[in-house]
Amino acid sequence: MDQDAAADGDxxxxxxxxxxxxxxxxxxxxxxxxxxxGVAADPETRSILARIPDTHRQPPLVFAVTxxxxxxxxDYPAWARWLSANAETAVxxxxxxxxxxNEPLRCAALLPALSLIDGPIALLEVGASAGICLYPDRYSxxxxxxxxxxxxxxxxxxxxxxxxxxxxxxxLVRLPEVVWRAGIDLHPRDARDPDDRRWITGLAWPxxxxxADRMAAALxxxxxxxxxxxxxDAADLLPAVAALAPPDATLVVTTPGVLAHVPRRSRRAxxxxxxxxxxxxxxxxxxxxDGWSSVPKPWPGRFALALDGDIVxxxxxxxxxxxxxxANPLTRV
Numbered sequence: 001m002d003q004d005a006a007a008d009g010d011x012x013x014x015x016x017x018x019x020x021x022x023x024x025x026x027x028x029x030x031x032x033x034x035x036x037x038g039v040a041a042d043p044e045t046r047s048i049l050a051r052i053p054d055t056h057r058q059p060p061l062v063f064a065v066t067x068x069x070x071x072x073x074x075d076y077p078a079w080a081r082w083l084s085a086n087a088e089t090a091v092x093x094x095x096x097x098x099x100x101x102n103e104p105l106r107c108a109a110l111l112p113a114l115s116l117i118d119g120p121i122a123l124l125e126v127g128a129s130a131g132i133c134l135y136p137d138r139y140s141x142x143x144x145x146x147x148x149x150x151x152x153x154x155x156x157x158x159x160x161x162x163x164x165x166x167x168x169x170x171x172l173v174r175l176p177e178v179v180w181r182a183g184i185d186l187h188p189r190d191a192r193d194p195d196d197r198r199w200i201t202g203l204a205w206p207x208x209x210x211x212a213d214r215m216a217a218a219l220x221x222x223x224x225x226x227x228x229x230x231x232x233d234a235a236d237l238l239p240a241v242a243a244l245a246p247p248d249a250t251l252v253v254t255t256p257g258v259l260a261h262v263p264r265r266s267r268r269a270x271x272x273x274x275x276x277x278x279x280x281x282x283x284x285x286x287x288x289x290d291g292w293s294s295v296p297k298p299w300p301g302r303f304a305l306a307l308d309g310d311i312v313x314x315x316x317x318x319x320x321x322x323x324x325x326x327a328n329p330l331t332r333v
Contacts, residue, residue, distance in 0.1 A: 013039070013046045013057065020059040029205035031073060032063055038076030045080050048087045052094045064203050065094045073206055098261065100189060101203040102132035103211075104139060104218040106256045106283065108165035109319035111136055111152075112173055113281045113307045117252060119177035122245035124277070126234040126270065127258030128183020130191045130200055131227045132218040137178045139218070143167040143322075161217045169313070169324025179249050181227040184237050188229035191222035235270045242277035251278030257303070257317060259284050267291075275308065282306050283315060 018040035025033035036059050039045050049057050067073060069090060071082045083090055114121070114136060125134050140159040141152040144166045152175060153159065167173070189196040197219050204212040230241050238253070245251045253274040259267050259282065271291040274280040286296035286304050293309040305313040305322070314323045 009050050009054075010043070010046050012054075013049055015040075016057075017046075017059055025059075025205075029207040031206040032059065034076050035059075035063055035079055038080060042080060045083060048083060048091065051087075051091045056094045056098065058099070060203070060205065061097065061099050062090075062094055063205075064099075064199075065097055066090055067206075068199055068202050069093060097199075098187070099203065100127075100129035100185070100187070100200065102129045102189075102200055102215060102218070103257075103318050104132045104135075104161055104214055105163050105165065105319040106133055107136040107139055107319065108141055108143070108163045109283055109305055109313070109315040109322050110254060110256060110281060111141065111175075112167075112171040112322060112324065113305055113312055114176045114252065115172045115174045116307055116312075117176070117250055117279055120179040120246075120249045121176045122180040122249040122251045122278075123176075123178050123182070124238075124242060124245065124251060124253045125181075125183045126238070126253065126255045126274065127261065128185050128188065128227070128229060130189040130196060130219060131181070131183045131222050131229060132191075132200075132215065133254065133256055134181040134183055134227050135178075135218070135221050137175045138221050139163055141165070141173070143173065159221070161214065161221060163214075163319070165319055166321040167324070168322065171313070171322075171324045180246050182241055182244065183227055183229045184232065184234040184241055185229065186231065186233065188231050190229075191219040191226065235266055235273055238270070238273040238277055245278075253277050253280050255280070255282040255284070257283050259288055264289075280308055283317070283319075285317075 017036040021033050021036035021040060025036060066083060072078045123134055128134060138154060138159060139161040142162060142164045143150040152173060154175060189200055201212045201215050204215060230237055242251055255274060262270055267289045283303050283305050286298060291309055292306060292311060296304050296311050299314045302314045303317045304311045305315045313325050
């Protein structure tokens with residue numbers, strides 16, 4: 001790498017981590033905000049991160065990998081010293097891993113869209129990681145509405161995973177009848193494997209109260225009845241995996257927050273494959289792709305929830321709030 005390219009790369013890392021420290025981490029993780037600000041001001045640490053491929057050096061991934069490897073969760077100087085002493089291992093591990101946060105709370109955003117589809121349902125998730133979002137029928141929901149809290153539980157009672165979300169609007173909300181579930185991921189994770197569980201729960205940011213515990217409880221649900229998980233590129237594998245679904249079930253392909261991690265040149269092919277396979281539900285930033293049926297409004301800090309490209313709600317990226325926007329005259333049951 002020539003000097004000009006190295007200087008440009010260093011400036012990009014500094015800007016990336018400064019933005020994370022000032023915009024993304026505040027309110028979610030004071031520790032990550034401190035670490036990111038430290039990186040932005042520390043040429044020595046930035047020189048280590050420059051050895052990581054660009055697509056694998058985003059702050060949440062780097063910080064999660066270092067914590068997974070044993071970095072102290074203390075002040076920035078202690079973390080930086082650990083990174084310097086373990087640079088070779090950390091660089092290699094960051095290059096081999098990707099953000100695979102399984103957030104069960106996203107099911108609270110998916111549920112209103114799933115409720116529009118008659119069952120039984122065969123559920124196929126792209127970017128499934130360990131498959132936590134393949135179990136919307138096994139979780140309990142507590143939606144805070146203008147009229148009070150709407151409680152939805154599986155038929156056998158309150159689930160060990162209770163998802164709390166704010167719901168604005170009046171969509172139909174019901175548990176789907178899921179008779180088959182499968183996922184595709186470049187590197188699927190096994191909910192029964194201790195190291196995979198530690199990696200998944202470690203992707204929760206320090207300071208996000210209860211999130212790691214929620215993910216661990218959801219992993220227990222998955223481990224008790226594991227889904228079919230297939231390793232590979234979803235754009236190539238989706239038709240073959242979809243063909244395994246029961247023919248008497250409605251196939252629903254979900255891409256909750258995953259398309260941002262798919263190279264832009266490949267997103268359209270993946271969207272086309274999802275729509276060709278069956279019904280398609282996605283949660284994405286409005287400007288991320290052109291797979292919408294109409295031009296979405298810009299919603300700063302919020303994502304669009306869509307069924308077959310039709311936007312039905314704006315949602316918090318992790319599912320904490322749902323603002324129903326569909327004109328359909330639906331009734332909550």
